Amino acid sequence: MKDFINKLYRNHSLIYKGLLFICTTFLIVYLFPKSGKFKYNFEKGKPWQSENLYAPFNFAIKKTNEEIASEKISITNNSILYFNVDSAIETKVTNTFEAQFKNTFTDSISENDLGDLLKTGHKIIKELYRFGILTEDYDFSDSQVIALLENRVEKEKVLFSNLIKQDEVVSVIEKVLSNQNLLKYKNKFVSLFFDLVEPNLEYDKSTTDKVLQEELDKIAYAQGSVEKGTLIISKGEVIEGDKYQILKSLQSEYESQVWTKSNYNWILFAYILLVALALLMLLLFLRKYRPDVFENNTKVTFIFFNILLMVFISTMVINYNSKYIYVVPICILPLVLKAFFDARLGMFAHVITVLLLGFVVPNSYEYMFLQIIAGIVTILTVSELYKRANLFISVGQITLIYIVAYFAFFVIHEGTVETIEWQTFIWFILCGLATLFVQPLIYIYEKIFGLVSDVSLLELSDTNSKLLKELSNIAPGTFHHSLNVANLAEASANEIGANAMLIRVGALYHDIGKMKSPTYFTENQSTGINPHDELLAKESAKIIIDHVIDGIEIARKNNLPDRVIDFIRTHHGTSMVYYFYKKEKEQNKDVDESDFTYPGPKPFSKETAILMMCDSVEAASKSLKEPTSSKIDTFVENIINKQIEEGQFLNANITFKEIQSIKKVLKHKLANIYHLRIEYPE
Structure with a gap:
C-alpha cells in the first residue's frame, strides 16, 4: 500500500493531466448538440461528388425559408381585421336626436316639412351607423376586409372603406340632404349632429391577432414526401432546384430526428472519441515540442481552460442565434497563447479549437477555413503585443481577411453579389473590436494563473x-x-x-x-x-x-x-x-x-x-x-x-x-x- 501511494505521488503530475484531459473532454462533449450529423457535404449549383444517394427512410420535403416567409406575408396581408360594434350607441343617438329635434327646428316650419326633416334625420343616422363610425383613424388599406362583431358574434364582413371616419360625418350628412333636396338645412343638421354623433366601432386587436396566429399555425412546412429507397440524386448531377431542397430536407431530418437511447449512446461515444483525439494531439505536441510547458500543470490547465472557454462561448452564441457566430473573437486564443508562450503553440491550439467547433457551427467548412486563415494572419502580424499600434493594425488585418474570405465564399455559393448579406460584415467588425479585449484579458490571466507576458x-x-x-x-x-x-x-x-x-x-x-x-x-x-x-x-x-x-x-x-x-x-x-x-x-x-x-x-x-x-x-x-x-x-x-x-x-x-x-x-x-x-x- 505504501509503495502504491509513493507511486501515485511520484506520478501526481501525469495523473493531474489525465484528469484534466478527461474533464475537458466531457465538458466539451456536454456542450455539443447530441444529434446525428449528415455525412455528405454539398453546395448549391455544384455537382454531387458522392455515389448515387437513395433515401434511407421516409421523410418530408421541407419548404424553403423564402417560401414559408412568402406564405406568412400573404396570410398576414389578407387577414381579416375584427371590430367590435356597440349597437346601443345608435339607439342612444336616435333617442337624443328626437328629443332635441324640436329645439333645433322652429315652429315657423310647416308640419309637413318638419315631418320630412325628422325622417331625413333618421336617414342620416341610419346612413352613419349602417356599418359604423370608427373611434379613431386607423391606418389600414381601403380594400382590407373587416369583420364586425356584435356581442362577440360576427355580424357581417365589409371593406374598410365602408367604415366612416369621424372627419367624414359632415360629408355623409351633406350627401343625405342633397338626395332629399334639403341642403339649405345643412348647417342646422351639422350643428345638431355635432354633439349627438358618437363612434361605435373599436378595433379588436386581440381577436385579430388570435385569428391571424391560427391561420399562420395552419401553414404546412412540407411540400410532399420521399419514400424510402427512392433515388434522390445521381453522382455528377448538379445540385439545384428541387434536388437541393430534398437534400437540405434529408440533412435537417438527420440532425433533428429523435434518436433511440442506443443511437444516442453511440453518438455520445463517437463525440467523446473525436474530442479526446483532438485534445490528445495537443498533449502530445506539448510533450514532444514544449516539454517545459508540459511539465508545468498550471500552464497546461491554462491552455485547456482557454480552449474550453472558446468552445463554451461559441456554443452559447449558436444556441441563441447561429448568425452571430462570427461575432465570437476566436482569434483571441492564438493572441493570448502567443503572449504567454510562443506562436507555434498558439497556432496549434487555435487549429485544434476550430476543428472542435466544426462539429457545431453551420457551414463548418466555410467557418473552419475563415478561422484558420484568420488565426494564421493573427500569428504572422502580431509581433510585439505590448505595442498598442501593432494590436490595432493586426485586428484591422484580421477583420479585412474575414470580409474578403466571406465575400469569396458567398460568390462561390450564390454566383452573384446581389443577394449578399451586408450585415454579416458588421459581425466581422464587431469581432475585430471584441479581439481588442485581449489586452485586459492578458492582465486578468497574469493575476489568476501567475503567468507573465x-x-x-x-x-x-x-x-x-x-x-x-x-x-x-x-x-x-x-x-x-x-x-x-x-x-x-x-x-x-x-x-x-x-x-x-x-x-x-x-x-x-x-x-x-x-x-x-x-x-x-x-x-x-x-x-x-x-x-x-x-x-x-x-x-x-x-x-x-x-x-x-x-x-x-x-x-x-x-x-x-x-x-x-x-x-x-x-x-x-x-x-x-x-x-x-x-x-x-x-x-x-x-x-x-x-x-x-x-x-x-x-x-x-x-x-x-x-x-x-x-x-x-x-x-x-x-x-x-x-x-x-x-x-x-x-x-x-x-x-x-x-x-x-x-x-x-x-x-x-x-x-x-x-x-x-x-x-x-x-x-x-x-x-x-x-x-x-x-x-x-x-
Whole structure:
C-alpha cells in the first residue's frame, strides 16, 4: 500500500493531466448538440461528388425559408381585421336626436316639412351607423376586409372603406340632404349632429391577432414526401432546384430526428472519441515540442481552460442565434497563447479549437477555413503585443481577411453579389473590436494563473521602477553592470531569435541580491577599501555565492515572476568562485570545492544561457588592460569555452552555431565599448 501511494505521488503530475484531459473532454462533449450529423457535404449549383444517394427512410420535403416567409406575408396581408360594434350607441343617438329635434327646428316650419326633416334625420343616422363610425383613424388599406362583431358574434364582413371616419360625418350628412333636396338645412343638421354623433366601432386587436396566429399555425412546412429507397440524386448531377431542397430536407431530418437511447449512446461515444483525439494531439505536441510547458500543470490547465472557454462561448452564441457566430473573437486564443508562450503553440491550439467547433457551427467548412486563415494572419502580424499600434493594425488585418474570405465564399455559393448579406460584415467588425479585449484579458490571466507576458515584461524593464531605483541607489556599480549586461544580452538574443524582452528584464534583475552586501562586490567599491581583505577566503566565497539566494528572496518579496527569477537562479550555474578557491588552496590543500561552488541550477533555456555568457564577459572585461581587438577576441573565446567545458549549457536548448553567433556579437559590442578600431597589418 505504501509503495502504491509513493507511486501515485511520484506520478501526481501525469495523473493531474489525465484528469484534466478527461474533464475537458466531457465538458466539451456536454456542450455539443447530441444529434446525428449528415455525412455528405454539398453546395448549391455544384455537382454531387458522392455515389448515387437513395433515401434511407421516409421523410418530408421541407419548404424553403423564402417560401414559408412568402406564405406568412400573404396570410398576414389578407387577414381579416375584427371590430367590435356597440349597437346601443345608435339607439342612444336616435333617442337624443328626437328629443332635441324640436329645439333645433322652429315652429315657423310647416308640419309637413318638419315631418320630412325628422325622417331625413333618421336617414342620416341610419346612413352613419349602417356599418359604423370608427373611434379613431386607423391606418389600414381601403380594400382590407373587416369583420364586425356584435356581442362577440360576427355580424357581417365589409371593406374598410365602408367604415366612416369621424372627419367624414359632415360629408355623409351633406350627401343625405342633397338626395332629399334639403341642403339649405345643412348647417342646422351639422350643428345638431355635432354633439349627438358618437363612434361605435373599436378595433379588436386581440381577436385579430388570435385569428391571424391560427391561420399562420395552419401553414404546412412540407411540400410532399420521399419514400424510402427512392433515388434522390445521381453522382455528377448538379445540385439545384428541387434536388437541393430534398437534400437540405434529408440533412435537417438527420440532425433533428429523435434518436433511440442506443443511437444516442453511440453518438455520445463517437463525440467523446473525436474530442479526446483532438485534445490528445495537443498533449502530445506539448510533450514532444514544449516539454517545459508540459511539465508545468498550471500552464497546461491554462491552455485547456482557454480552449474550453472558446468552445463554451461559441456554443452559447449558436444556441441563441447561429448568425452571430462570427461575432465570437476566436482569434483571441492564438493572441493570448502567443503572449504567454510562443506562436507555434498558439497556432496549434487555435487549429485544434476550430476543428472542435466544426462539429457545431453551420457551414463548418466555410467557418473552419475563415478561422484558420484568420488565426494564421493573427500569428504572422502580431509581433510585439505590448505595442498598442501593432494590436490595432493586426485586428484591422484580421477583420479585412474575414470580409474578403466571406465575400469569396458567398460568390462561390450564390454566383452573384446581389443577394449578399451586408450585415454579416458588421459581425466581422464587431469581432475585430471584441479581439481588442485581449489586452485586459492578458492582465486578468497574469493575476489568476501567475503567468507573465511581454506586456508585464515591458513594465518590469522600466529602470524607474521601485526595485531598480533601489538597486541604483544602494549598489550603483551593480546597476550599471546590469544595464551593460542587458544591452549585450538583448543584442545576442536578437541575433539568434531568442526572446529579447525577457532576457533584457532578466539581465536588469539578475544581480539584485548584491543589494544585501553591496560593498563586498568590486563594482561598488568606490573608496578603494576591500572588506574581503579582513575575511577568510571561505567566508568571502559564501558572501559572493549568497547573492543568488538573496536575489531570489528579494525577487519573491517584490512579486517578480518566476520567469525572471529563473535568471537570478541560473546566471552563475554551477560555476566556481575561482579567485577565493585559489586563495584558499594556497593556504589549505584540503579544500571542499562545494564551499566555493554556486548551487545552480545550470541554465535551462536559450535566454538563461545567453545571460550567463554576457554576465561573465561583461564582468571580466573590466580587468582588461590596454584592450585590443585581438585581446577581446581571445578573452571572449576563453570565457565562453570554459563554460562549455564545464557543461554549463548542457540543459539549455542552444546550439554551437548559436553560441558562435553570440560570441561574434559580444566581440563586436565590446570593441565598440572600448572604442577600438580595426587593427591593420604593418
